[in-house]
Amino acid sequence: MDIKDVLGNISGFLTVVGGIFLLNAFRDMSISWRDVSASAKKQPAMSTQGDNDDRNETHQLLESDLHDFRDARNSISSRGSV
Numbered sequence: 001m002d003i004k005d006v007l008g009n010i011s012g013f014l015t016v017v018g019g020i021f022l023l024n025a026f027r028d029m030s031i032s033w034r035d036v037s038a039s040a041k042k043q044p045a046m047s048t049q050g051d052n053d054d055r056n057e058t059h060q061l062l063e064s065d066l067h068d069f070r071d072a073r074n075s076i077s078s079r080g081s082v
Helices: 003-025 033-040 052-079
Strands: none
Touching: none
């Protein structure tokens, strides 16, 4: 086998192993299209004038996302492994 074939086989194998790992790692997460579309909405651009209101709003959004992530993680860990 040529070196290109060997590298192609190794990278393909690692891609499949990585995909299987990700599928198993996130199989118990319940994500709906509403969650995906809500996270995909564009945030208004922050002004360069130094408005603290925009920064506080962005900070509150990040805290909200972190809280949602912790709730999801806790609900997954409370289910236990199957």
